[in-house]
Amino acid sequence: DAGITQSPRHKVTExxxxxxxxxxxxxxxxxxxxxxxxxxxxxxxxxxxxGVKDTDKGEVSDGYSVxxxxxxxxLLTLESATSSQTSVYFCAISESRLARTNExxxxxxxxxxxx
Amino acid sequence: QKEVEQNSGPLSxxxxxxxxxNCTYSDxxxxxxxxxxxxxxxxxxxxxxxxxxxDKEDGRFTAQLNKASQYVSLLIRDSQPSDSAxxxxxxxxxxxxxxxKLTFGQGTILTVHx
Numbered sequence: 001d002a003g004i005t006q007s008p009r010h011k012v013t014e015x016x017x018x019x020x021x022x023x024x025x026x027x028x029x030x031x032x033x034x035x036x037x038x039x040x041x042x043x044x045x046x047x048x049x050x051g052v053k054d055t056d057k058g059e060v061s062d063g064y065s066v067x068x069x070x071x072x073x074x075l076l077t078l079e080s081a082t083s084s085q086t087s088v089y090f091c092a093i094s095e096s097r098l099a100r101t102n103e104x105x106x107x108x109x110x111x112x113x114x115x
Numbered sequence: 116q117k118e119v120e121q122n123s124g125p126l127s128x129x130x131x132x133x134x135x136x137n138c139t140y141s142d143x144x145x146x147x148x149x150x151x152x153x154x155x156x157x158x159x160x161x162x163x164x165x166x167x168x169x170d171k172e173d174g175r176f177t178a179q180l181n182k183a184s185q186y187v188s189l190l191i192r193d194s195q196p197s198d199s200a201x202x203x204x205x206x207x208x209x210x211x212x213x214x215x216k217l218t219f220g221q222g223t224i225l226t227v228h229x
Contacts, residue, residue, distance in 0.1 A: 031215050042119075042203055042219040043159070050214045058216070090158060094215045102147065102207060102215035106158040 003027050004107035006091050012113045019078040021110050023091030025071075031094040032074040033104065034058075034066060036087040043090065049074055081114045088112075117142045119206050121220035130229050134191040138204030138220055141185070148180060148187045149205040149217065159203055163189060194227040201225070 003026030013019050023032065031050055035043040045058030047066040055066050063085060065077045078085055091107040118141040128134045138148075147166040151159035165171045165178040165187065177190040187206075191198055204220040 033216070035219075040221055042121075042221040043205075043217075044219070045216060048214060048216060056214070059218075096215065102217075103149075103161055103164065104215070104217060106160070109158050 004091060004093055004105060006089075006107040006110050008110060009108065010111045012115065013081050014115050015082060016080050019081050019112065019114075021076045021078075021089055021091075021112070023074045023076070023107055025074075025093050027093060027095070027105075028071060029093040029095040029105075030071070031096075031102075032068065033092040033094070034064075034074065034076045035090045035092065036060065036085075037090060037109075038087050046076065046089075078112075081112075083114050086112060086114045117145075117206070117208070117218045119204055119218050119220040121202075121204050121223045123223070125224035125226055127226045127228060128194050130194060130196060130227055132194050132227075134194045134198065134225055134227070136189040136191075136202050136204075136223050136225065138187045138189075139185055140187070140204075140206045140218075142206070142208070142218075143182075143185060145185075145206045145208070147207040148178070149207075150176075150178060150189045151203040151205060151219075153201045153203060153222070155200070191225075194225075196227050196229055199226050 033048040034046040049055045049068045089110045092104040122137040150163040153159040163178040171178045175192045179188045201222045205217040
């Protein structure tokens with residue numbers, strides 16, 4: 001298994017509180033991604049990073065921010081959690097941006113519930 | 116808005132049969148196509164990728180790509196109960212600055228019954 005961990009694995013929080021999810025990798029891969037998964041929607045990209053301090057928005061970035069100060073860590077912050085952000089969040093990593101070789105490896109996921 | 120659509124499920128097949136999973140995509144410039152398997156409560160894992168027109172075989176799995184029709188499929192031969200999972204089709208963005216981003220379909224739930 002690719003060396004990817006996510007923390008926490010489960011979290012319950014209240015509406016309006018800030019929440020930070022952490023993704024940590026030991027593979028030294030350059031590219032990192034945050035997805036959310038909801039029934040009927042597959043995986044949707046929230047934000048991604050193509051290097052330390054280099055990040056950009058994905059398909060569903062509203063209400064989320066990210067930071068990457070080290071190659072191995074990619075943080076996802078919900079600035080003020082809402083019930084619509086209740087979801088399972090997956091981090092993924094990749095060592096190549098080339099379309100033909102871009103295999104993404106996924107972390108175990110974080111189940112977030114916003115009450 | 117790039118779209119990836121998978122055949123609606125759930126799909127149920129008997130053990131030993133061929134399971135056929137289909138996926139269409141909207142961006143004609145998409146270059147590579149991936150099939151991920153996701154067991155309930157687990158993270159997705161890559162089982163196949165394809166980028167050239169035609170068939171690609173790996174054990175019991177065959178991926179088929181038709182870029183003219185913007186269609187990719189996954190065939191699972193001799194289906195086993197352990198193949199029961201959600202199968203996700205994913206497509207890379209076209210272009211040199213895509214940074215490897217993937218667009219996923221909504222997934223198809225496959226159940227293989229003994």
